[in-house]
Structures are given as C-alpha cells and as structure tokens.
Amino acid sequence: MNNTYTDLVNQTFEFPQDGFEVKDNYLQYNGLDIKALIDKYGTPFKLTYLPKIGMQINRAKEMFKEAIKKNRYDGKYYYCYCTKSSHFSFIMEEVLKHDVHIETSSAYDVDIINKLHEKKKLSKSTYIICNGYKTKPYTRAIGKLINSGFENVIPVLDNKEELDHYTRVRSGNPVKIGIRIAAEEEPTFDFYTSRLGIRSRDVLEFYIDKLKDNPKFELKMLHFFMNKGIKDDIYYWSQFNKVLSLYCQLKKISPELTSINIGGGFPIKHSLGFDYDYKYIINELVANIKSVCKKNKVPVPDIYTEFGSFTVGESGSVIYSVVGEKMQNDREIWYMIDSSFITTLPDTWGIGEKFLMLPINKWDNEYQEVHLGGLTCDGYDFYTSEEHINAVFLPKQGKGEPLYIGFFHTGAYQDQLSGYGGIKHCLIPSPKHVIVGYDKNGQLKDWLYAKEQSAQSMLKILGY
Numbered sequence: 001m002n003n004t005y006t007d008l009v010n011q012t013f014e015f016p017q018d019g020f021e022v023k024d025n026y027l028q029y030n031g032l033d034i035k036a037l038i039d040k041y042g043t044p045f046k047l048t049y050l051p052k053i054g055m056q057i058n059r060a061k062e063m064f065k066e067a068i069k070k071n072r073y074d075g076k077y078y079y080c081y082c083t084k085s086s087h088f089s090f091i092m093e094e095v096l097k098h099d100v101h102i103e104t105s106s107a108y109d110v111d112i113i114n115k116l117h118e119k120k121k122l123s124k125s126t127y128i129i130c131n132g133y134k135t136k137p138y139t140r141a142i143g144k145l146i147n148s149g150f151e152n153v154i155p156v157l158d159n160k161e162e163l164d165h166y167t168r169v170r171s172g173n174p175v176k177i178g179i180r181i182a183a184e185e186e187p188t189f190d191f192y193t194s195r196l197g198i199r200s201r202d203v204l205e206f207y208i209d210k211l212k213d214n215p216k217f218e219l220k221m222l223h224f225f226m227n228k229g230i231k232d233d234i235y236y237w238s239q240f241n242k243v244l245s246l247y248c249q250l251k252k253i254s255p256e257l258t259s260i261n262i263g264g265g266f267p268i269k270h271s272l273g274f275d276y277d278y279k280y281i282i283n284e285l286v287a288n289i290k291s292v293c294k295k296n297k298v299p300v301p302d303i304y305t306e307f308g309s310f311t312v313g314e315s316g317s318v319i320y321s322v323v324g325e326k327m328q329n330d331r332e333i334w335y336m337i338d339s340s341f342i343t344t345l346p347d348t349w350g351i352g353e354k355f356l357m358l359p360i361n362k363w364d365n366e367y368q369e370v371h372l373g374g375l376t377c378d379g380y381d382f383y384t385s386e387e388h389i390n391a392v393f394l395p396k397q398g399k400g401e402p403l404y405i406g407f408f409h410t411g412a413y414q415d416q417l418s419g420y421g422g423i424k425h426c427l428i429p430s431p432k433h434v435i436v437g438y439d440k441n442g443q444l445k446d447w448l449y450a451k452e453q454s455a456q457s458m459l460k461i462l463g464y
Contacts, residue, residue, distance in 0.1 A: 005359060005367040005395040013272040019052075019314070020272075020358065020408075027360045029408065032436060034319065034360050037446060038404055041434055043321040044339040048411060048449075050094045050437035052315040057081075057098040060266075060307065063279050067286040075289075075302045080129055082265075083109050085308030085412040086316075090435060090449070093121050095311060101127035101152075103306045110141035113150075127152040129178065129261065129304065131223070133196065134158060139165035146171045154178045156223045156261070158196055160206055167216060177211065178221035178261065179203055181243055194227065200246055207254060218256040221304070222247050225263030232281055237288070244289060248296035260289065261304040268313040268409050270356050273388040309412040316411020318344050318431070319360065322403040326373075333370045335394065337405070339431055340374035342381045343424040345410060346417040349380055357386065360404035365395035372405075376426040421453060423461055429453035 006022065009015050016022070019030045026035045030049050037047065057079060064077040080101045083092070092112065102122070104110060110130075116122040128150060130142050139155070139162065146153045146169050156178035157163060166175045182197035198206065211219050224243040226236060243260070251257050262285065267276055286303070293300045324336040347353035369391050374381035385391055397403050421430055430453040436446045 003366050004364050005393070006363045008367050008393060009272070009363075015272065017272060022363050025361065025363050027358055027363070027406065029317065029406065034406060035404070037434060038319060038360065040446075041432055041448065043319050043404065044337070044344070044431040045319055046344070046410075046415075046431055046433045047317045047319060048088075048090070048433070048435045049315050049317075050090065050435065051444075053091070053094045053312055054098050056307075056311055056314060057095070057100060060278075060282075060305070060310065063282045064286070064303070064305075066279070067283045070283065071286050071290050073286050073290055073300060075300045078127060078259075078302065078304045080127065080261075080304055080306045081311050082306050082308030083112065084416065086312045086415065087112060088415075089115075090437070091312055091315075092116060093119075094437070096121050101129065101304075103129040103131055103308075105132040107135065107138040107141045110138075110145055113145065124148075124150045125152060126150075127154065127304075129221075129223075129306070130155040131180070131263075131306075132158065134162055134165070136165070142166070143169045146175060152176070154221055156180050156221065157198060159198060160202070160210070163210055163217070169216075174216060174218040176220040177217050178223050178259075179206075179219065180223040180225065181246065183224065183226050183239060194225070196225070197223070200242065203246060204249060207250060212253065219250070219254050220256060221259040221261050222250070222257070222301075223261040223263060227264070229264040230262070230266055230281060230285070232277075232284070237284075240285075240288065241292060244292040245296070247301060248293060248298045251293075251298040251301075252296075258302055259304055260301040261306065263306045265305075265307050266310040268309055268412075270354050270409060271386060271388045272356065272358075274356075311412075313412040314409045316414070317406050317408040318410055318414075319404060319406050322397060322405065325397060333368060334373045335370045335397075335403070335405075336373045336375070338375070340376045340381050340425065340428045341372070341383050342374060342376055342378055343418055343428045344431060345407060345414055347414060348383055350417070354386055355410050356408040357383070357392070358406055358408065359395050360406055361401065362395035362398060362403055365398050367393045367395050370394050375428055378425060381425075421450070421457070423458060424453075427458055429455075429458070 021028050061079055078101055080103045081095045082103045084105045113128060142155050154176045158180055169175050180197035182199050183194045211217050247260055290300055320337040320339055322335045323338045326334040328334060342349045372383040372392060432452045433450040434446055435449045439445045
C-alpha cells in the first residue's frame with residue numbers, strides 16, 4: 001500500500017495544479033522556492049506574491065470580454081477592487097497597474113484615494129464607488145472628493161436619509177448616485193433581509209420623490225449584493241433577476257440610469273478539490289442581463305463587479321513550522337505551530353473558514369491524521385479539518401529539519417481582522433511579512449516588508 005503524503009495527494013486530487021507543484025520533495029508556490037524563503041527569513045512569516053493580483057484581474061477581464069462578445073452585449077464592463085480586502089499600499093499600487101476602479105467602505109478609504117492620487121497612481125477619472133453605511137465624516141470626505149475634481153465618484157445610498165448629506169456638494173455638476181438594494185438573504189442565513197441597503201419595494205417611490213427631475217442628482221447605478229457571493233443556485237439567480245426587473249422599471253423612467261453593480265464577488269480556491277466554473281457563471285450573468293432587458297425593451301446596463309477576495313486572496317499565504325508533537329489520548333495527535341491561528345488567520349476561528357493547507361517539505365514521508373494547535377491559551381486556537389474532508393492529514397515529522405506547513409490563498413481580510421501590528425491574544429507577535437514582486441528590470445525579487453513584532457512595540461502600545 002502506498003502511504004506517503006505524495007501518494008495521498010496524487011490518489012485524491014489531480015496534482016500538480018496551477019500554482020502548486022513539488023520539486024525535490026519541496027513544495028513550489030507559483031514557481032517560488034518556499035524552502036529558500038524559509039532559510040532566508042525563518043518562520044513564521046506572511047508572504048504576498050504580487051504578480052498573482054494582476055493574473056486574477058486580467059483573468060476576470062478576459063472572461064467578461066469573451067462573454068460580452070459571445071452574447072453581443074452592448075454594455076461595457078468595469079472591474080472594481082474592494083479596498084477593505086487589503087489596504088496595504090503595495091496591494092493598492094499593484095491593483096491600479098491593471099486599469100481597475102475602486103470601491104470604498106469608510107472615511108479613511110478616501111484618505112487612501114487622495115494619497116494614491118498625490119503619488120500619481122490613480123487619476124481623477126477613476127470610478128470611486130462609495131459603499132457602506134456612512135457616517136458624517138464619510139459623507140463629508142465623499143463630498144470633498146467630488147468637489148476636488150474627481151469625476152466619477154458614485155456614493156451608493158445605504159438608506160434614504162443619506163441623500164441629504166450630498167445636497168451641499170458644489171462640484172458644478174449633478175452628483176452621481178447609486179442605490180443599494182437590500183437583498184433577501186438565503187433562508188439558512190441568520191437574518192432574512194440584509195441590514196444594508198434600501199428595501200426594493202421603496203426604491204421606485206424614493207426615486208420619484210427625491211431624484212426624478214432633481215438637478216442636483218442623477219441616478220447612475222443599482223447595486224446588488226448577496227452575502228455569500230455569486231453562486232450558481234436557484235436562489236441566487238432568482239434574487240438577481242428580481243434586481244434586473246427593478247432596473248428595467250427604473251430605466252423606463254430614469255434615462256440617466258446606466259449601470260448595475262454586482263457585489264458579493266467570486267469564491268477563491270481553498271482546496272485542491274476546488275471546482276467553480278467562472279466562465280460559465282460570467283456568461284450566465286451577461287446572458288441573464290441581456291435577456292431580461294430585451295424582454296422589457298430597455299437598453300442593457302454597463303456591468304460593474306466588486307472583487308476583493310478574488311483580487312488579492314490567492315496572492316497571500318502564511319508559513320509555519322511545527323515546533324512540537326503531542327499525543328493527547330489514544331487517537332488525537334497534535335502538531336503545535338510556531339504562531340497562532342486566531343492571530344494570523346482569524347477567519348479560521350471567527351467563521352470556521354478553511355484555507356488551502358499543504359506541507360512544504362517531507363512529501364515522501366508517511367502521512368497521519370493530525371490536529372493543528374496554535375500557541376495561545378485559547379481552547380479555540382486550532383485547525384482540525386479541511387474544506388474537502390473532516391480531517392487534516394500531514395506527513396509524519398521523522399528526523400532532520402522541522403516540518404513546515406503553508407496556508408495558502410490567505411491574502412484577503414486576515415490582516416485587517418487580526419489588527420496588523422497591534423496587540424494580539426496572549427501577546428503572540430505579528431509574524432514577519434515578506435513580499436515577492438517584480439523589480440524595475442522585470443525580475444522577481446523578495447524583500448522584508450515588516451519584521452516580526454517586537455516586545456518593545458507591544459509594550460509601547462500597552463503604555464509601559
């Protein structure tokens with residue numbers, strides 16, 4: 001019987017896969033020698049592989065281009081990046097190299113927009129879609145952005161009262177407005193209707209009362225968001241078609257309405273068994289829009305998408321060492337890592353998220369079922385199952401170098417949720433952050449963006 005880790009993977013999945021292969025018993029990630037990075041920087045460390053961002057953006061753009069051509073669709077496509085997925089300057093600057101637009105969600109996002117414009121990374125013609133429930137500082141920042149000459153700022157109304165905050169904008173042109181539809185979530189969700197947006201039954205009346213023939217505003221966009229993202233199931237398509245019907249009703253009385261914004265985003269690969277037909281879904285989105293608009297005899301809208309996780313998720317990973325092994329009873333083997341899941345991958349703890357996890361070395365060793373434990377004293381600092389199976393299998397440690405393991409496609413939200421560089425549970429330090437990208441000569445290089453958090457920095461935050 002073949003029982004090495006290599007055998008296990010080859011018997012379970014098609015392997016190698018895009019972005020993952022094994023050379024000389026060591027895992028390669030997008031062609032990177034992870035072991036060389038471990039030898040250079042030590043573990044634990046976070047890794048950002050910048051070229052993956054452009055690959056994802058261009059992949060989606062090409063698929064939409066194909067679907068638009070196939071369906072003879074008259075509208076345009078706009079790719080927007082959700083800043084909340086990762087705000088780092090190196091992420092934002094890499095994103096903006098690929099002719100995309102921006103979606104914001106807070107007042108401080110607007111400060112980032114201004115900084116990027118100062119550095120000539122972003123032009124005033126870029127579409128800035130302003131989402132979220134807006135505080136006064138946020139609406140004031142949006143107003144200043146419009147008054148400073150940004151031509152395509154679109155605040156997406158989360159409630160009816162928000163419109164009043166833009167009456168004082170003095171740009172000389174009508175303020176472009178979007179409306180977010182409060183989606184009806186899946187029956188299995190914690191609540192029936194999203195807390196964000198305006199009820200669909202109120203939209204037409206609101207438009208007629210507040211926007212129609214109002215020289216200060218023009219309605220440009222309807223925004224549709226399902227919390228669980230773009231899914232190929234009956235419920236998603238039924239809700240999507242309801243929004244399309246509402247668009248058609250509005251379009252007949254609102255000629256300035258030109259766009260539909262599809263929020264929620266695409267899933268990313270969290271398992272070697274991941275299977276999602278992006279081309280099919282994109283074609284269905286485009287075909288559905290055209291079909292409903294044709295049926296209602298209205299022009300098709302331009303399509304905007306807001307991709308956060310899809311843009312940056314697959315560019316990130318976290319690399320750990322196994323620093324200890326514990327046999328806690330007759331059948332539970334624990335591998336203890338040199339960091340914490342709660343502090344480095346908070347979604348594993350907060351929402352039970354599963355990431356693509358693979359060993360870096362020892363692929364020729366026998367495998368065994370294990371549980372992975374973090375360093376905090378919290379009983380929930382563990383990782384015990386994969387997305388495709390209710391277990392974790394890893395090579396036996398054996399002799400020689402430690403077992404290294406990687407959690408891949410972790411580039412979205414984890415740093416924001418864990419409080420990058422702040423105080424962590426049990427004062428476990430933030431790990432080193434390594435970036436890999438192209439230099440001015442087009443050659444790949446790696447560099448240390450941030451050192452491991454020091455005791456001195458934590459004590460300073462705590463007032464010592």
